[in-house]
Structures are given as structure tokens and as C-alpha cells.
Amino acid sequence: MRIVEIIFSPTGGTAKVARAFAEGWEGEVKTIDLANPEKDFSTCAVDEGDQVLIALPSFGGRVPTIATERLSRIAGNGATCTLICVYGNRAYEDTLAEMEDTARACGFNVVAAVAAIAEHSIFPQFATGRPDATDTAQLRGFARRITEEATDTPTIPGNRPYKQGGRGGLVPQPAATCVGCGLCARECPVQAIDADGFAANPETCIGCMRCLRICPVNAREVNAAAVAAKAEALSPVCTPRKENELFL
Template sequence: MRIVEIIFSPTGGTEKVARAFAEGWQGEVKTIDLADPEKDFSTCAIDEDDQVLIALPSFGGRVPTIATERLSRIAGNGAACTLICVYGNRAFEDTLAEMEDTAKTCGFNVVAAVAAIAEHSIFPQFATGRPDAADAAQLRGFARRIAEEATDMPAIPGNRPYKQGGRGGLVPQPTDACIGCGLCARECPAQAIDTESFAANPETCIGCMRCLRICSVNAREVNAATVAAKAEELSPICALRKENELFL
């Protein structure tokens, strides 16, 4: 059996969750990276016998728009599909419902879903170091249960219509420490960074924080006052450890 991972993981947390989960399945793994702005996703070949894992992050309780758009170009051809939404210990809200609707429209047969925790991409003080060893063991167990037990489409939580999405104004911009290497612009999933000034366009930036995370000289930042205010708001919600959930 071939395993196909379809992932969108700008800062690596969703990828870590997907890798841990896939260890519970046996088979060759092929990865389709939805963060690649150059790829023609309509050419991605999914066979009916493939075991597919779609792993996407939750941004404010929704799927990032470009991830949905790119996923929608892939033909599922009836392949069995498990959905994983990854969130930073706040809430995943309508993310799984949106993923389910998109996957079904693509022709995937959704048989299970997981809500999993990873370190928050903007506020790393929340869910620090996750997925940890306990998470990885649980995710492998989820994968084995799905392989053995999945038959019918599960009841997946979420609202329709979905909640309104938004970036919250957190758009990383270059500081005076920028050395002009261009890595941020090349690696931006949304191609939102100017290749000369390295400033991010607030209209196209999705606030994924990849540019901030990969900058080798720490020369990108978001508004400190906005970050501090949002962290204070989230602290009561995110302080307690939330656990991964399986919908089967």
C-alpha cells in the first residue's frame, strides 16, 4: 500500500504531526507539499488504492485559503483519506469541517479525522515542544486504529457556514538586520514577499510565519505590541494542555 501525505506546514509543526502519524501505517510514503507555490497540483496522481493523509494547520479556526485552493486541484479518485488538522492548543473550530468538504469535493473517501496539537507558530510559549513523545505514540496508535477499524464516514465536528477567517494583522516585516539573502521571498508559500525590499504585502501574506522562522539572522518581526496583547488574551485559553482527538 502506498501512503500519500498531502501537507501544508509552513513552520514544521504540521509536518511533525503527519510524520508521527504515518509511522503507524506501513508502506511507501509519497509527500505532496501544498506550501510549494511553483507546483502544478492538478498533475498530482492519486490512485484509488492509495492511503491518503491530508494534514493542514488551523489558522484561527479555518484552513489557510491557499492550502484549500491548492488541495482543490488534486483529484482524489475515491482513495481512502484521513484528515488531520493541527492547532496550537487554542481550538480548531471549523477547520476539520472545511477540510472534509474540500476533500469530498476532490473525490476523496474520508474515513477518519484527527485534531492534533503542535507548538503554536506565532506564540511558541503555547504547546511548547509538541508534538512530544507522548503525542507521537498516541498518533501512531490512532493510525493503527484507523487502518484496522475505519469503515464509514465519521461524524466530524464543525459549523457550516464556517466562521469568518482572518490573519489578525500579524504580518512579519524585515528589520535593519536584514542581509538581503532572499530566502524569505523564495520560501514564502504565498509569494507575498517583495524580492528587492523583502517587505511582505499585507494583502497577500497569510501570517504563516515561515519567513520569521527560517531567517538565519532573525531579521524579521511582527508588531510587538500586537503580539503581546494577543498572547495575554490567549493565555487563559492555551495554558492548559489539550489532547489529540480521533474521530472514527
């Protein structure tokens, strides 16, 4: 059996969850990276016999728009599909419902879904180090259960119409210590960073924080006062440990 992993993971948390989960299955793994801005996703081949895993992050309780747009170009061809939404210990709200609708519209046969925790991409003090060893063991167990118990009619939570989406408003910009290596511009999933001055376009940036995480000299920054205020507001809901969930 071939496993096809379709992921959007700007800072690596979603990819880490997907890897842990896929270890519960057996087969060769092919990865389709939806964060690649140069890829023509209409050419990505998924066969009916593939076991597909779609793993996307929850941004404010919704799927990032660019991930939905790119996923919608991939033909599912009736392949069995499990959905994983990954969130930073706040809430995933309508993310799984939106993923389900998009996947079914592409022709995937959705048989199960998982909501999983990873370290918050903007506020790493929440869900620090997750998925941890406990999460990894649980995700592998979920994969095995899906193999044994999945049906074509899973009960997946979420509202339709979906909640209103929107960017978080935190746009990383270059600091004075920027050395001009250009890595941030090359790796930005939405090509929002100018290739000369390395400033991010606030109208294009989705606040995914990839540029901040990958900068080799830590020369990307966001407004410190805004970060502190948002972290304080989120602390009551994001601090208590939440657990991964399986929907069959």
C-alpha cells in the same frame, strides 16, 4: 501500500504531526507540499489504492484559504483518506468540517479525522515542544486504530456554514539586520515578500510565520506590542494542555 501525504506546513509543526502519524502505517510515503507556490497541483497523481493523509493547520478555526485552493486541484480518485487538522492549543472550530467538504469534493473517500496539537506558530510559549513523545505515541496508535476500525461515515465535528475567516493581522517585516539573502521571498507560500526590499505585502501575507522561522539571521519581526497583547489575551485558553482527538 503507498502512503500519500498532502500537507501545508509553513513552520513545520503540521509536518511533524503528519510524520508521527504516518509511522503507524506501513508503506512508502510520497509527500505533496501544498506550501510550494510553484507546483501545479492538478498534475499530482493519487491512485484509488493509495492511503492518503491530508494534514493542514488551523488558522483561526479555518483552513488557510491557499491550502484549500491548492488541495481542490488534486483529484482524489476514490482513495481512502484520513484528515488531520493541527492547531496551537487554542481551538480548531470548523477546520475539520471544511477539510472534509473539500476532500470529498475532490473525490477522496474520507474515513477518519484527527485534531492534533503542535507548538503555536506565532506564540511558541503555547504547546511548546509539541508534538512531544506522548503525542507521537498516541498519533501512531490513532493510525493503527484507523486501519482496523475506520468506516466510510466518520463523525467529524464542525459547523456549516463555517465561522468567518480572516488573517491574524501579524505581518513579519524585515529588520535592520536583514542581509538580503532572499530566502524568505523564495520560501513564502503565497509569494507575499518583495524580492528586492523583502517587505511583505499585508494584503497577500497570510501570517503563517514561515519567513520568521527560516530567516538564518533572525531578521524578520512582527509588532512586539501587538504580539504581547494577543499572547496575553490567548493565555487563559492556550495554556492548559489539550489532547489529540480521533474521530471515526
